[in-house]
Amino acid sequence: MTTKAANSLERVLAVLEVFSEERLEWTSEELMERLGYSRPTLYRYLKTLKEAGFLTSTPNVGFTLGPKVVEMDYLMRKSDRLILDGSAQLKGLTERYSCTALLVRWYGDRLLCIDSESSMRNPLTSFPRGRPMPLGPGAIARSIMAFLPRRNLVPLIECVIGELQQVGLGANIEEILDHLKKVKRAGVAVAYGEVTPGVVGIAAPIFDAGRSPVASVGVTIGGSLVDGALIAQIASDIKTVAHDLSLSLARGRL
Known part of the structure; x- marks a missing residue:
């Protein structure tokens, strides 16, 4: 071209x-x-x-x-390996917990929910499929940001530093980077009421064959339904799902 x-x-x-x-x-x-x-x-x-x-x-x-947008959305649902493999994983999470489970794609500078399941009458999420999510607050965003190279991460932090400061991630860039290093070591991010009041978000990154995350899998659940032990259990399950989906995407690129 x-x-x-x-x-x-x-x-x-x-x-x-x-x-x-x-x-x-x-x-x-x-x-x-x-x-x-x-x-x-x-x-x-x-x-x-x-x-x-x-x-x-x-x-x-x-x-x-x-209407072409709708047609392409249909084709995406039929062809996106993350949706095809992840749908059953989301259903498994909602069968184990009274929650909403989400798959979120990371592209450009955006986070976009591409699939979700809920075992609740009123799903606890402010961002249904197709609605962009904020880059700053929330477990989904943090699970992605924690695994980005510093050269890509610092400019993102600078764009949303006010939002990150408001949710207590740190007073400056270095403190926020330290917090994200802890998330990376844990392999999972947890956020309390940062995006939707009264809701706990738990999320882990998904990789393809590369080293940077391409997506995230997360759960939102009412804060009144969980304690520390249950959050740890959900986090463990989400890390397993993220690992399985990462392997699936990597195999698809071979």
């Missing part, structure tokens, strides 16, 4: 990136103002995305995400 083609692709993808939970609809005028594209360029990109099904438009409303 030529540099020009690569740049054009990045600019097309940038159109999709502006859609979020906070902003689900955009007019062409708003997109031009946000992205800084000329009218002919933007209209060309919008036409391409509409024809491919990634966007749809409604008169007097604007553009929203289109």
Whole structure:
């Protein structure tokens, strides 16, 4: 791919990136103002995305995400080895504990739940499948961050240091790094009410053939349902699940 083609692709993808939970609809005028594209360029990109099904438009409303996104989500569920192998593991966790179990992918600078199971009438999670999670607080984020190389980790900490300080991870970067080293040694992260009040989160990282984490498996459970011994038991089970899924992903890359 030529540099020009690569740049054009990045600019097309940038159109999709502006859609979020906070902003689900955009007019062409708003997109031009946000992205800084000329009218002919933007209209060309919008036409391409509409024809491919990634966007749809409604008169007097604007553009929203289109049906191709749903189609690709279906294909992902059918092909993602983490979902295929992890679904049974999540069910096993929810059969043993009254909890919500989640698989979360780490990509770019985002954490995204890709699958979940719950044995509770009202699942104890603020982030169902498809909703990005915060990078700072919570066991899921910590289980990923603790295993990142320092060169990648420090810039992340700098971006969310205020949130990490609020949940008591440390007063500065070095103290936060020390805390994350303890998480790495333990192989599992535990958080108390950091993302959802009254809920304990427990999570462990998942690796593929590489040394950096690509995902995390976690459990959220009501704080009133657990004590130290039960948290330790759940943590042990989650580490086992994470290890098994890591082996499965590594084998899939051979």
